Amino acid sequence: MSSAAHDHAAPVIWPVDRQFGSARPAKLAMWIFLLSDWLSFAGLLLAYGILRANSAVWRLPGQPGLNVPFTALLTLVLAVSSVTIIRAYDAAAAGNRKGTSLWLAITALGGILFLTGQYAEWVGILHPGLLKEGLVFGQSAYASTFYVITGFHGLHVMAGCLYLLVTLARNLRHAVGANEVELLGLFWHFVDFVWNIVFVVVYLIPTPGGP
């Protein structure tokens, strides 16, 4: 690799700021975006909590339960992809373009696997999904909040996959900088961060005296 290409891939060191250290404006902007996005998720989760706490019967008779073991596997897939994006950043910072592409591709694959799993859960691939089993949007607060929250998160995973694939395509043409991979990593970690909370709140919290 030429030294110019190596310089392009190496992280840019900004002068240290008294308030924000060496964080670049782009990184600050990404954090601010992620925090505003977090407030959207927090609003949805709080609405879920209010509806669930005030409902006499949360899951109506005949409505299917959620498949916790399957979703736990999807959670692990996202956790692994969070680690692979760290490796992608490491490769980019080392100027290893091939390694960056490989780890970005593996991370994107993790995201696609998660989305496929979510499709299988909603619609069904080998077995009927929740929609065919009777969990219909608009039928109850249980059904509607489930689809809105997991769907909103799914859109984030989809956006993350597109972001990953675009960065991968750009890296295949010419090495992308470690700073760019770092921003992508922040977004991808956020997707996993939020999923862990959604998984606990929507899938794991038990209903007192109910299913």
Added chain:
Amino acid sequence: MSSDAEAGGTSGHRMTSTQTALVLAVLVVLTALEVGVAMLFRGPSGLVTTLLFALAIAQAAYFALVAMGLRAETRTMKKLVALPLGIAAFYSLVLIAEALWRAVWRVTG
């Protein structure tokens, strides 16, 4: 650089392979604990919920500090992130208190 790099994930600080493996191990263990508590623990639902929230908060904090590299950032940056996260948590506490008050009010008339 990677061998002596400061831990911090994708926050401009590189991680060694061992540190990366540790991140994965912690995430897997916490997820397994959450699923284990939800599916196997047969205690009162209030206790199960409290345990699950504690595990979720631990996992979220680990994610933000280690994987997202917040622990290597300045104090101002940490405060900038902690404030919106805290607002949501504070509001949920307000809602829980309000729900409790309404439940007590219903019982006592």
